[in-house]
Amino acid sequence: MKYSTAILSALALCISEVVAYPSAAFEYAAKAERDASTQESLEAAMRKHQNKGRAVGFDPTAQYVSNQGKYAFKAPNLAGGDQRGPCPGLNAMANHGYLPSNGVATIQQFIDSTLKVFGMGKDLGGFLSIYGALIDGDGTKWSIGGPTPYVPGLLGLLGTPQGISGSHNKYEGDASPTRPDLYQYGNDYKVIVPQFKQLYDMQPNAATANYDLDVLTDFRASRFQQSIDNNPYFFNGPFSGVLVQPAAYTFIFRFMGNKSAEYPEGRLNQEVLKSFFSITGDSNNLKWTEGNEKIPNNWYKRAIGDEYTIPFFLTDVLAAAAQHPEFLSIGGNTGTTNSFTGVDITDLTDGVFNGATLLKGNNLACFVFQNLQNAVPDLIKGLFLNPSGPLGQLTSAISSVTAPFVCPNLAKFDRSQFDKFPGSKGFVA
Numbered sequence: 001m002k003y004s005t006a007i008l009s010a011l012a013l014c015i016s017e018v019v020a021y022p023s024a025a026f027e028y029a030a031k032a033e034r035d036a037s038t039q040e041s042l043e044a045a046m047r048k049h050q051n052k053g054r055a056v057g058f059d060p061t062a063q064y065v066s067n068q069g070k071y072a073f074k075a076p077n078l079a080g081g082d083q084r085g086p087c088p089g090l091n092a093m094a095n096h097g098y099l100p101s102n103g104v105a106t107i108q109q110f111i112d113s114t115l116k117v118f119g120m121g122k123d124l125g126g127f128l129s130i131y132g133a134l135i136d137g138d139g140t141k142w143s144i145g146g147p148t149p150y151v152p153g154l155l156g157l158l159g160t161p162q163g164i165s166g167s168h169n170k171y172e173g174d175a176s177p178t179r180p181d182l183y184q185y186g187n188d189y190k191v192i193v194p195q196f197k198q199l200y201d202m203q204p205n206a207a208t209a210n211y212d213l214d215v216l217t218d219f220r221a222s223r224f225q226q227s228i229d230n231n232p233y234f235f236n237g238p239f240s241g242v243l244v245q246p247a248a249y250t251f252i253f254r255f256m257g258n259k260s261a262e263y264p265e266g267r268l269n270q271e272v273l274k275s276f277f278s279i280t281g282d283s284n285n286l287k288w289t290e291g292n293e294k295i296p297n298n299w300y301k302r303a304i305g306d307e308y309t310i311p312f313f314l315t316d317v318l319a320a321a322a323q324h325p326e327f328l329s330i331g332g333n334t335g336t337t338n339s340f341t342g343v344d345i346t347d348l349t350d351g352v353f354n355g356a357t358l359l360k361g362n363n364l365a366c367f368v369f370q371n372l373q374n375a376v377p378d379l380i381k382g383l384f385l386n387p388s389g390p391l392g393q394l395t396s397a398i399s400s401v402t403a404p405f406v407c408p409n410l411a412k413f414d415r416s417q418f419d420k421f422p423g424s425k426g427f428v429a
């Protein structure tokens with residue numbers, strides 16, 4: 001698909017703003033981004049991130065991730081209640097003792113371990129973990145799979161926390177890489193082997209295979225269209241679709257890729273991909289074993305100082321959207337396959353944003369995070385007896401992301417626009 005120069009220059013403007021943002025609360029990311037110039041093109045911003053790994057240098061001792069000793073692989077006891085779910089990164093960490101093997105951890109444990117094992121920026125890890133604790137947990141801890149007695153429905157909660165497997169349209173969404181669409185298959189976390197095989201076969205030569213962002217963006221476009229073609233209830237939500245969906249793709253290369261002096265931003269070959277996705281066998285005989293995601297032997301994470309932060313992630317989100325503008329269309333099928341209808345952003349936001357300005361300045365980031373700010377109070381009203389404490393945490397996390405953007409004020413968000421999409425039932429974010 002070709003993209004217009006208008007979109008590209010709008011994106012370039014957006015990127016320059018995004019990259020320049022200094023975060024107050026998450027100083028970790030701020031330090032990394034403060035040097036950014038304000039006149040960068042999208043390509044320049046991306047190049048800067050890409051080159052950071054090389055600039056920082058490869059340190060095998062610091063980047064080696066142990067899968068030995070206390071970090072040796074231990075398969076989960078799924079029958080005994082250990083939780084595993086739609087996220088292969090979190091599953092692998094729990095299988096190697098970087099997270100508790102029961103699949104339940106606190107916000108701090110998630111932030112520390114995603115940084116330690118994958119080099120996830122503390123801003124990104126913090127935001128994802130706090131959101132998880134509110135939406136899928138008890139405000140302090142949550143399950144990487146489904147509900148569990150380790151996160152009981154007690155102490156000021158109005159129901160039983162459902163874990164990330166039970167967070168459809170709030171966190172987990174449609175058109176994931178290897179996991180099924182919930183309303184099409186009845187679950188959202190069991191690998192569909194043909195989906196994995198489609199990705200795997202996009203780099204058929206084992207000697208040269210590298211599942212990089214180009215490959216993953218093509219794969220995502222194909223998966224997006226498959227959901228339109230096959231899932232009458234496909235829904236591409238403002239948060240679950242516009243922001244979580246790209247993460248599910250970019251994380252594959254950004255985090256799973258094996259870093260080295262030669263390839264500081266990583267190379268992701270067939271064996272490493274299969275290991276992290278708990279797949280064995282060759283292309284004609286691929287087999288998925290639930291919950292056996294493994295950190296490969298002799299594997300190296302992102303460089304220290306080259307963490308994958310929110311601004312870095314946003315450049316990847318925009319680069320993918322520049323190639324495939326459909327990724328940003330919020331909407332869904334209307335109850336039959338191939339009926340995708342986008343909502344008008346103007347109607348959704350009472351005129352504050354529109355399709356054209358969404359790609360200008362920081363509008364996309366403003367739109368997505370302000371939508372969350374607007375959605376979450378209602379969302380957690382149904383979950384916590386006294387939501388003000390948990391809400392404060394998320395509000396401050398969101399503010400520290402958006403404060404430097406100078407966002408237009410989004411006072412209203414008309415969620416009734418989603419009524420025509422049967423796949424958006426329940427509360428969507």
Ligand code: HEM
Nearest residue numbers: 086087089110128164171172173176177178179248251255
């Ligand atoms: C606290 C941090 C994290 C949270 C809260 C989180 C949460 C999630 C959720 C809710 C999904 C389902 C999204 C969907 O519907 O497609 C998901 C998928 C995914 N996550 Fe994570 N995740 C985290 C960290 C990581 C890390 C460190 C990796 C590193 C590899 C990772 C890799 C992935 C991938 C590749 C998928 C897509 C799986 C597929 O459908 O094939 N995540 N994650």
Ligand SMILES: *[C@@H]1O[C@H](CO)[C@@H](O)[C@H](O)[C@H]1NC(C)=O
Nearest residue numbers: 258259260272296297298299
């Ligand atoms: C990662 O790259 C290094 C350097 O090229 C190599 O020695 C190591 O075997 C690779 N690890 C994996 C899991 O492919």
